[in-house]
Amino acid sequence: MGQYDLFGEEGGSDPIIRLDAYQGGLTHLLALAQARRIDIRSLDLVALVDQLTVAIRTSPALPLGRRAEWAVMVSGLLLLRSRLLLPADDPRQQEATDEVTRLRARLLAAEEAARAAAWLSARPQLGHDIHVYGAPGPDAIAEEPPEWEIDRIEFLWGCLAVFDGNWGVPPPEPHYVPVQLDLFSVEDARVRVRHSLAAASGPVTLDRMLPVPAREGEGCPPMRRRSAWTSTFTACLELVKQGEASAVQDQPQRLPAFCRT
Structure with missing residues (x-):
């Protein structure tokens, strides 16, 4: 058989x-x-x-x-x-x-x-052979917006974040960092003015208390030179206000001079 x-x-x-x-x-x-x-x-x-x-x-x-x-x-x-x-x-x-x-x-x-x-x-099946009026048809799932699509790279990065224990931790917010300019400060000018007034026997004009680079003017940028004049004059006014110095100006066209009180 x-x-x-x-x-x-x-x-x-x-x-x-x-x-x-x-x-x-x-x-x-x-x-x-x-x-x-x-x-x-x-x-x-x-x-x-x-x-x-x-x-x-x-x-x-x-x-x-x-x-x-x-x-x-x-x-x-x-x-x-x-x-x-x-x-x-x-x-x-x-x-x-x-x-x-x-x-x-x-x-x-x-x-x-x-x-x-x-x-x-x-028998006819509801949702397959027959549909309720107003209900989506069998091709409704295929017409979903692309929001169902998954970015594989982002998904992998998310998995790595979960494995590293950083899941749920918001990223650090960027902090504002001001631009640091190379200028003369008022503190340095106050020390320099006090030293100049202590070493002089009479009034000292404002230009004689400037830093050496700003006084000579060679290799000193304009902004740094202006900061030297501003910080020095501000330090002199503070000393006058505190009673440590006095201002003298014989003529309006001349620079002011300062001396110890």
Whole structure:
């Protein structure tokens, strides 16, 4: 018996059993036996096992799960037949009869459930075949704005932030840093003015208390030179205000002079 005879002309995965009392698929045979629609005692189970052995040997690509399923089916047939061959007054005979009745009821219930599922599947489905007025159609998801798209680079940076423990910590805000100009300060000018007044015996004009770079004027930028005049004059006015010095100016066109009090 070849593979063609075992699996039928349609090439299905269920082997075709050819016995004197039955010819058809193994699954259908088990269903008939469970429903007591065929006399199990009339079946040649030895020939059945031989045909399944040939089917397994001639089908090396057959999945292991399918082979195990066949073995379970044949085991179920052997169990039913062994129980039905018991004497009529044996309690196990009644148990076998009750088990067959339960199996038949379960088979009928499964058939009813399959018919109900097929009937439901054939009916129009809400949201697939028919739609509520105003509801989005089946292509609504494809028309979503690109806000659903994920930036992979940003996603990876976010994952790194979580792994580093910096998740949820806001980035530091930038601080305003003023531009530092190279100017003469009032503090330095105050020290210089006090030193000049202490070393002089009379009034000292403002230009004589300027820093050396600003006084000579060589290599001194204009802004730095103006800061020298401003800081020196401011320091002199502070000393006058504090009573440490006095201002003298004989003529308006001349520079003011300062002396110690």
